[in-house]
Amino acid sequence: MKVTVELDATPEELRAFLGLPDVAPLQKEMMDDLARRIREGQQGYEALTLMQPMLQSGIANMDAMQKMFWQAFTQSASDADKKK
Template identity: 35%
Template sequence: MKVTFDIECTPEEARAFLGLPDVQPLNDFMVEQMRKRVEANIHSMQPEEILKSWSSVGVHAQDQFMKLMQSAAQASLNPFNTGKTDK
């Protein structure tokens, strides 16, 4: 036998029914603290420096990806790892 219940309630009502804590005040506090920190530090951020750090990570990731592809290609040439490669 299969029984289905459809319950319409708000998230707050569901949390209260299940005995879960109301985390809305904590969430509001955390968001406010993050907003204050971003506002305090936004002036010290330099877009050029951020882009340089992002691009250096991108180049490093690209190099790592190329090494991964090269090792995969080498492995496909020598599937049984006999120490010899087909040329």
């Protein structure tokens, strides 16, 4: 048996229907507080300090991708040499 249900509702309507809280005001308050702390340069809220974990993982991901491409290219080249 297969049942298909189609809902035509906005996110706000669906959230209210499911009884979930509206966290938009809390999110706005937290983001405003974070922006204020960054502007004031409070300890631990410098822009570079906040971005550092993302930058490190981004660099690590880029490095891993380069290694993957290099291995693929060298493997392809060695396979081509073996066929000759």
